[in-house]
Amino acid sequence: METSSSYMVVGVMSGTSLDGVDMASCLFTRNGPHWTYSIQAAECVPYPDSWREALSGAFYAGAEALAVLDNEYGAYLGTLLNDFINRNKLKPMLIASHGHTVFHRPDEGYTLQIGDGNEIVKKTGVVTVNDFRSLDVSIGGQGAPLVPVGDKLLFPAFPVCLNIGGIANVSFDRNEKRIAFDICPANQVLDFLAKKNGMSYDANGDMARAGNVDKALLKALNALPFYKQAPPKSLGREWVESLVMPMIKQHQANVNDLLATFTEHIAEQISQSVVDLPSSRMLVTGGGAFNNYLIERLSKHTRHQVEIPEKDLVAFKEALVFALLGLLRWLGETNVYCSVTGAVSDSCAGKIHLPG
Template identity: 30%
Template sequence: MTEWLAKKPALCATGTCKSNQFANYAYMQIKNYQLLGLMSGSSMDGLDVALLRFSYGFRQMEDGTKEAEVFDWELLEAETLPFSQAWIERLENLSHAPMAEVLRAHTAFGRYLGELLKPVLEDMSLRPEAVALHGHTLLHEPAHGFSFQLGDGHALADSLQLPVIADFRTADIALGGEGAPMSPLADKLLFGGFDAYLNIGGIANLTTCRDGRWSACDIGPANQIFNALAAEKGLDFDRDGALGKSGSLLEGLLQEALKDEYYRRPAPKSLSNQWVQQQALPRFLNAPAPVADRLHTACHFLARLLADQLQQTFELSDGKARKLFLSGGGAHNAFLRDCLQQAIAPLNFSLHLPKPEIIDFKEAILMALAGMLRLEGVPNFLPETTGARAAAVGGVVFQPASVIAKEVLLDDESRKVP
């Protein structure tokens, strides 16, 4: 649906309106989209599903140029669909599986996601126009030119009878980028107004905006370490950080964990799950100390990584008060939040928590946004945050088989000689 506006619209999607957002604009062509965003993170707790409505358009400036803009959006519905234990175990073992097994799982996972989503779609208030699938990252090696996310777009599209946009990261990598993080896209277009954005998933990624210049990177492992340590006590995770809070700091373990060269590299940079499992996690699993002490230290470890990255990015001697937007599952860990605030307070930063649904579903929201921009043919990666030589339009559009067959039939009919 397309509309035309001849007056300045309100921008309140993040709770604050930007009074100068539409200065010098003449008119706007608006398109309304409803997309379903899907995110399967490295913590493997399930599939995050978010139904989004976007109003998107091009501002025509008084000088005749056009600027793309998401000027209104709404999270309509969101939930997490748990994976079966069989699929959790299969995902855990696939990174070392033979190629044939990976390919079989790729198709099977796409179909499995379709089965999870069918009853959800039936209960939704409206049917999305398309589905944006991140997939489950098995391998991420931008230095070798690839990133592979499990979940066949064709299988999911055919299961749901909806277009599916998938395989987002490879376009940015082909242009020399890291293919990650993707989160700056949402930080810039949907959650503007902060100096830094920390999303704490299995891996923690940081976006910064300094004087209008955007930067981003994976700063280090997070929930993958916290959850693995909590599992030693039979817990899925450390609720509210209670176990970690009860422990004590292991200074030797902290200093050993900080030694890796990756943490000293400047942005842009990104991590793979394999690196976390092979390089970072063993230090915490093998340290001869109580679980509570290792969890306590792991929280301080992430806080230290955050503070160090902020110091690399900002000119902190100006005394300016700055705000950090916190999201992801780790944001629910009260002890971790205390550690983060303690680490960044001397830098004059303060933590800000959005609504719970934003904390939990920001990455699924991001995927819906990236999918919408892909349908528009507009870049959905910020090259300044990934290191790519140009802005990539990431994602491949997979149509249901029935739609493809119909298009082929129509094309054949059009070629017949009368």
């Protein structure tokens, strides 16, 4: 007879769009090979300007400044987590923290997420798992995407799982193996453009809806060589900054037209990434799921059934999945698929930090 086990884990995520720190307290229950979950409490704490500037500037920081930032950011996360845990009267067995990505250069053999796990433990007294990507990179993988493990274990009813965050990525099963990859930049570019209109983001895609697509720019974006690469493949800020941003900045179109064009680009690239799959249910999460115009354009381009789940799952799916990845690390089980990352083998990734 199969017995069930339950685990409470707090997942912490900070994405490339730098909107804030997502925290989700997740209760996982296992019955044999099957996992179920519930989100007990969740919130996003927006970054104050000082932290947004510090994290966006980390890419350019010197070695000593980066070491200090790693320590200070860990302490900052620990303070937020301690408040979240106490306010919600939680008793987690584990914290799983993705950290903030400064560098992601798997082809050169390294990736770096800051937010010292020891500092989180010091503030919370809770076992903390972080640094989920570097092991996979060290054995030849892309170190990304990592969310597909959660897609497969937590959302078996959805053959296609799409996340539209700073970068859009997708996962699905093919020949009984999980396949996943980064598709294209998404909110990272849309938010950059929205700021030119004095807004932190394009609410509901209204500015894009009011614009006109610049066909020459759209054609140039769609012709970027990355889109013709076969997976596994992943995108970092470096690629966006060096290739995409210059194309946008040199175009003289107004902001609404640029938003309309890049929204169309995202919808077309997502559609193209799953064009050869049988028509099926597509779970869409991440901040882009709240962008009504983007979802309309995606629905027009794809034959898959686009489904937006409840708000908490849209907003906190990545925190939920990293909570699961941390739990799997603690249990000593596979939490990175080589079929996704291109590594030489599956792995059980993450560094465990214990209270002193």
